[in-house]
Amino acid sequence: NETNLLDDITSNNSTTLLIEDIIDLTAENNSRPVETARIISPADLDYNP
Known part of the structure; x- marks a missing residue:
């Protein structure tokens, strides 16, 4: 039952x-x-050592 699963998750302290x-x-x-x-x-892009 999805509702029971959701209740289990929301009542889980570690999840909270x-x-x-x-x-x-x-x-x-x-x-x-x-x-x-x-x-x-643009000067940085043209830098050529």
Whole structure:
């Protein structure tokens, strides 16, 4: 029965903790300063040692 399976999953404490950990990690990741990518200029592409 799919309903019983879903109840088992949602009542599983480790599953709940895992979801909370993912939310925490996502929030932490979103709070970090965004690194700006170095813009490559045409002069960089023409570099010829």
